[in-house]
Amino acid sequence: MRRRDVIRTGLLAGAAGAAGLLPGSALTGSAPAAAAQRSGRAGAARAVRNVIFYAYDGMTWEDVALAQWYARRRLGRPLTLQRLLYGGGGNMETYSLTSVVTDSAAASSAWSTGRKIVNGMMNLYPDGTPLTTILDLARAQGRASGLVTTTRITHATPAAWIARVKNREEEDDIAEQYLAFRPDVLLGGGARHFLANVRGDGRDMFAEYARAGYAVLRTADELERTNASRVLGVFGNDHLPFEIDRTQQGAGGPPLARMADRALEVLSGAERGFVLQVEAGRIDHANHKNDVAGTLHDMLAADATLDVLMRYVDTHPDTLLLMASDHATAGGAVYGVGTFYRGASRALQRIDDHDASFDHIIARLRAADGRAAVIDIVRQHTGITLAPNQAEIVERALYDRLRAANPVAYADQPHNSLGHVLYGGGGGRHIDRLNVNYVSGQHTAGLVAVAAYGSGAATLRGRLVDNTELFGWMLDALGEHHENPILSERDALDMLESVGASRESADAPVYALHG
Ligand code: ZN
Ligand code: MG
Ligand code: ZN
Secondary structure (H helix, E strand, O other): OOOHHHHHHHHHHHHHHHHHHOOOOOOOHHHHHHHHHHHHHOOOOOOOOOEEEEEOOOOOOOHHHHHHHHHHHHHHHOHHHHHHHHHHHHHEOOOOOOOOOOHHHHHHHHHHHHOOOOOOOOEEOOOOOEEOOHHHHHOOOOOOOEEEEEEEEEOOOHHOOOOOOOOOHHHHHHHHHHHHHHHOEEEEOOOHOOOOOOOOOOHHHHHHHHHOOOEEEOOOOHHHHHHOOOOEEEEEOOOOOHHHHHOOOOOOOHHHHHHOOOHHHHHHHOOOOEEEEEEEEEHHHHHHOOOOOOHHHHHHHHHHHHHHHHHHHHHHHOOOEEEEEEEEOEEEEOOOOOHOOOHHHHHHHHHHHHOOOOHHHHHHHHOOHHHHHHHHHHHHHHOOOOOOOHHHHHHHHHHHHHOOOOOOOOOOOOOOHHHHHHHHHOOOOOOHHEEEEEOOOEEOOEEEEEEEEEEOOOOOOOOOOEEHHHHHHHHHHOOOOOOOOOOOHHHHHHHHHHHOOOOOOOOOOOOOOOO
């Protein structure tokens, strides 16, 4: 295909998800998505009081299968997620304006504005044109608002509900934009963007929030004790710990379910209802690292949180709950082993031998010395004994920056090398290790889960939707109308070129977008 055809195809595909609000659009290629969007918006007849949006960052359908198996087999019950998906779940496309693979900034902007944008940007087109978010509209109606996450509170997924920045890494700026917006609840990690001695400009944002009337909470205990109606809770310098480290290695911070519960208690006092975003943000991170036990335990923590949210909807029927994954990450899959795959579940059972995240294991490896120490530490935390050549692969990734696998696909190092030797890709007898393998440490293009529950829930019923449609569902729920400007992929690429950003990014440095 010639380059121009690629752009044209991309233009049509990119506009398809965004064109549903344009009756009689000349973009005939957009007909199916536009029709789908109209049918998706037909359900809600009147405004609801509250909207809760629950984001599972980086969750794949394979993650769902893994966690479902674990819940049935080891916990003796299905996931709460099963109840949600069986009741009103479907599949969602996630591509961004200029890439088949989205990042979290473009993905979260898509559902908060109804428009696809360039990866890495937030609620802005490359020429600076701003987009209105669903929280802007909710605030104008007098509704309360909140953001809750296990990542830095200024990280892309929550930030795209409020902030407009050209680069998602401008998190100091995002902390300032939050203060100007004044959401009622902000709970997560990321103190480094609030502390005067860590921020680039020396501003003490905690003091500024306190002056603006926020109760500033820094510990799980303070979160329990507060009765303030406007809260900023920041429970760690960076992201909050992986759940497996929180529960099995004594890492601090409140669990996501508790943060969500407290947020709902604060917001329930709002006179005109609220819009709350909750993010299970570290499923993505564990997947980037190819850390299967880390992913599972964050999935289980996410499920406990979903239980809190669905119970809230059950007891507050004038509430709409939407759930979606912003994109898939890493392409991990549980594969069959043994005669007629009889060994598959048995092999996977060894996941209970894992008691720490890859982050925790690698921090210990960095502090240790020698191959025997590598083998010993990995065995302590996984129950798996590496062969000497496998330990060497890990050592090289740690100290010599040599990578065992394709450095483009497996850019998250040394974690991806540890995953490579621990699981299927590193060889060894399958029955001795987990039968999980990853195709990369990057986001992937696959379809993801989406669901609606409660008052005014869209009639999903297994439908395939586009991520921009969720904006329309929320508009209907709020009883609002709004259309943001549409940009074509071709115009976006021209704008990027005119501001000096490379049109082709194949030569860009290899890195993984943790979001
Ligand atoms: Zn993401
Ligand atoms: Mg995120
Ligand atoms: Zn990511």
